[in-house]
Amino acid sequence: DTGVSQNPRHKITKRGQNVTFRCDPISEHNRLYWYRQTLGQGPEFLTYFQNEAQLEKSRLLSDRFSAERPKGSFSTLEIQRTEQGDSAMYLCASSLAPSGGGTDTQYFGPGTRLTVL
Amino acid sequence: QQQVKQSPQSLIVQKGGISIINCAYENTAFDYFPWYQQFPGKGPALLIAIRPDVSEKKEGRFTISFNKSAKQFSLHIMDSQPGDSATYFCAASIRGSARQLTFGSGTQLTVLP
Numbered sequence: 001d002t003g004v005s006q007n008p009r010h011k012i013t014k015r016g017q018n019v020t021f022r023c024d025p026i027s028e029h030n031r032l033y034w035y036r037q038t039l040g041q042g043p044e045f046l047t048y049f050q051n052e053a054q055l056e057k058s059r060l061l062s063d064r065f066s067a068e069r070p071k072g073s074f075s076t077l078e079i080q081r082t083e084q085g086d087s088a089m090y091l092c093a094s095s096l097a098p099s100g101g102g103t104d105t106q107y108f109g110p111g112t113r114l115t116v117l
Numbered sequence: 118q119q120q121v122k123q124s125p126q127s128l129i130v131q132k133g134g135i136s137i138i139n140c141a142y143e144n145t146a147f148d149y150f151p152w153y154q155q156f157p158g159k160g161p162a163l164l165i166a167i168r169p170d171v172s173e174k175k176e177g178r179f180t181i182s183f184n185k186s187a188k189q190f191s192l193h194i195m196d197s198q199p200g201d202s203a204t205y206f207c208a209a210s211i212r213g214s215a216r217q218l219t220f221g222s223g224t225q226l227t228v229l230p
Binding site: 035056106 | 153159161212220
């Protein structure tokens with residue numbers, strides 16, 4: 001399977017614990033996005049990487065959240081001191097920036113469902 | 118601030134019928150409008166997309182109608198099939214370095230056999 005992969009698929013944790021999710025984008029895709037999706041809602045943008053550089057962060061991304069993309073390949077999203085309000089599906093998407101301008105298609109992974117007890 | 122409003126929240130259609138989902142946006146800087154389809158346990162998948170320089174785009178049974186002056190766009194699914202049962206999201210993005218997508222709240226479509 002050459003699509004976007006995310007691990008783990010499910011994570012249950014207790015409030016106050018730290019969790020880390022991993023996203024492996026489609027190879028050669030230089031853009032990587034993290035979104036959060038709560039039940040019954042559309043995904044909300046969290047942050048964006050172009051290669052290894054984190055270029056944009058949503059105000060939804062509190063200081064308890066940190067994302068990295070070392071070497072411009074896979075990415076990790078860490079949530080420190082989890083709260084019950086962090087329970088959601090965390091989606092990763094990747095795309096290839098078009099060389100001549102235009103619009104790139106974002107391909108989404110299956111997501112990591114986080115439950116904070 | 119919700120910038121893309123989607124309706125209806127849920128839709129039930131008979132097999133062979135037409136499914137219509139509507140979206141309205143506020144930010145006139147949006148210049149790319151995709152529709153995503155999401156099945157349970159899966160991530161969203163791009164279905165069809167349109168730019169504001171055209172009023173309609175058709176791909177197979179799926180058509181986007183776009184009304185720039187009204188800041189509205191809609192998805193029409195012709196000859197709806199049970200396999201189309203899924204959640205549909207409209208989205209929009211602004212030309213720029215990030216191209217982050219702003220999604221609507223979703224429409225859960227059920228096509229009855």
